[in-house]
Amino acid sequence: MSTDRRSRVLALWCPDWPAVAAAAAAEIPASSPVAVVSANRVVACSATARAEGVRRGGRRRESQARCPELYVARADPDRDARLFEPVASAVDEVVPGIEVLRPGLLLLSARGAARYFGSEEAAAEQLVDTVAAVGVECQVGIADEVSTAVVAARHGAIVPRGSGAQFLAPLPVAELSAEPSLAAPERVDLVDLLVRLGLRTVGDFGALSPVDVASRFGTDAVLAHRSARGEPERPPSARVLPPDLEVEYRCDPPIDRVDAAAFAGRALAERLHVTLSAAAVACTRLLVQATTANGEHLSRTWRCAEPLTPEGTADRVRWQLDGWLTGRSENKPTAGIVLLRLEPVEVVSAGALQLGLWGGVGDEDERARRALVRVQGLLGGDAVQVGVLSGGRGPGERVTMLPWGDEPVPDADPSAPWPGRLPSPSPSALMPTRPEIAVTDESGVAVQVTERGMFDRVPGRVDWGSRSWVLHGWAGPWAADERWWDLGATSTARQVARAQVLLEDTRALLVLHDGGRWFVEGIYE
Structure with a gap:
């Protein structure tokens, strides 16, 4: 095929989309300095924040020191997808047939747009105006190939036919x-x-x-x-699709809540994966369709660089349903969804997707995942939670509990120094109620922790309720000055200390000294 006849690609890119979406969700001006963080590292920031010295990959505390007015939001792919749906819908109204690469970036064929508006330049200008009408800034790039068009969008350029290599050549290899x-x-x-x-x-x-x-x-x-x-x-795939790959789910009663739609979409993603595995293919372009009780038909195509896994399919279905049901698009459905349908538009050989030793993608993990999804469907999204290693000083602080299927983003960076952190091993059981105890020396005088983080006397006994034990050993204390910078009237600053004590029955306790009192935080069994 000659270059002149090759279909051109138009990429529409919304810069710093996670930061834009976070600002919109918080209802703060788009011109405000905003940073989106994951594990206490900046993953996206607004142009205003960059002007103040905030950079991707920087630590949260360092970024806030550089820009005290910085608004910090947690990374949330669901939020990004939900708020991008009005942009995608607006573009789809002007030029049908868009493909979403991710929230903030979409593709479409430049040929049809150029024919309709008269030229590629006119099409680019019209799409920028269309997105601006939604209240979002964007840049458009046009080139022969997808990756070149995406790079061109970042530079706001239209690359002449056959000039992709020349356009890319002087750019940094990091592009x-x-x-x-x-x-x-x-x-x-x-x-x-x-x-x-x-x-x-x-x-x-x-x-x-x-x-x-x-x-x-x-x-x-x-x-x-x-x-x-x-x-x-x-x-675009020239491969003939095997028959009956699409899967659908009839919703009775109609679905009008995001959580219910997400559960249905996750189950549908599982069925699609089973169907694709049986046909020995994997999906690289997915069409998500929905029909409402009022007869409205919604559809969106997601394009993927690599074959979709069941988790990737479920994520895209959840994002799309969230965008339809709670987005700000003018095409928001007026009734509940009665039919969900997933259709693979482009497939590749299953060899492109790494298979487990016994077939399937992690077959045993898949069975376990399906069981958890089933429990979630019965009991609700928050009923099944998993722990993610987080940052903190105490063992309870070092675990972030998240609903199964959510992005495993901890509340704090586990790789940060955390002075005063309890050393390994962590207790085998935590005490959520933290019962109060008495720690005394051999003569019965209460043991305290000094401002220097030391015992003021040697611990000798522990009294817990009606029981009392002689201590056979102890380790610590490990003192922590928490939130020392918070000096306001409602300050939450506190000085605590943790210690490990060995009881005479060979059990060990993790005890916490807080405000002159002792509490049991965990048990070593």
Whole structure:
């Protein structure tokens, strides 16, 4: 196929979308400095925050020190997808047939838009105005290939036909990993290696021989090399789809709540995965459709760089349903959903998806996951929770409990120093009510912890309710000055200390000293 006849791709990119969505959700001006954090690291920030020195990858405390007015929000893919739906709907009204790569980035065919509006430049201007009418800023890029169009959108450029390689050549090689929805997770490591090898620009990497790249690096590097050379990428699938791959779910009664829709969508994603596995294929482009009780038909296509796993399918279905049911789009349904339908639009061989030893993608894990999803469907979303390692000083603070299926984002960074943190091992059982006890020396005088974080006398006994034990040993204390910077009238600052004490019956307790009193925080069994 000649270059002139190749279909062109238009990418529409909303800069800093997680930060834009966080500001919209908090109802604060878009011009405010905003940072979105995950595990106490900045993953996205607004242009205003960057002007104050906030950077992606920076620590939360450092960012707040650089910009005291910074509004900090937790990363929330559901929020990002829900608030992006009005943008996607507005673009789809103007040019039907969009494909969402992720919240904040979508693709469409430039050919139809250019024909309708007269030129690619006119189409780009019209789409920017359309998105601006929704209250969002965006940039448009047009090129021959998807990855080039996405890079062009970041620069607000329209790349002439056949000039993709020339456009990319002077750009930093980091542009190849700037969009995670188009690259494998190891792309960041590849870019780091290329820089250390002296390949600073995309053109330097593209100048390498394809044979050398294929023999030295992995599959994703070959795809990145093709992108750098402006060579044709994955086209629309010419593979004939096996019959009866689509799955649907009839909702009785109609679904009008996001949690109920998410459970139905997750079960439907499981059924789709089973159907695809039986046909030995995996989905790379998914059409999500819904029909309401009033006969409204909603649909959206999600394009993926890699074959979808059951978890990836469930995430996209949940995001889309959340956007339809609670979004701010003018096309918000006027009645509950009575029919959900998932249809694979593009598939690849199942060999592109890593299979477990006994077939399926982690077959045993899949069975366990389906059981948990079933319990969630019966008891509610918060009924099944899993622990995620978090940051903190006490054992209870180091676990963030999240509903099964949510993104495992801890409340605090577990890799931070956390002075005064309890050393390993952690107690085998935690006491949620923290019963009060008395810790005394051998003569019965209460033991306290000094301002220097030391016992004022040697612990000798523990009295817990009507029982009393002689101590056979102890370790600590580990003192922690928590929220020392909070000096207001409603200050929550406090000085606490933890210690491990060994009872005469060989059991050990984790005890907490707080406000001159002792409490049992955990038990070592």
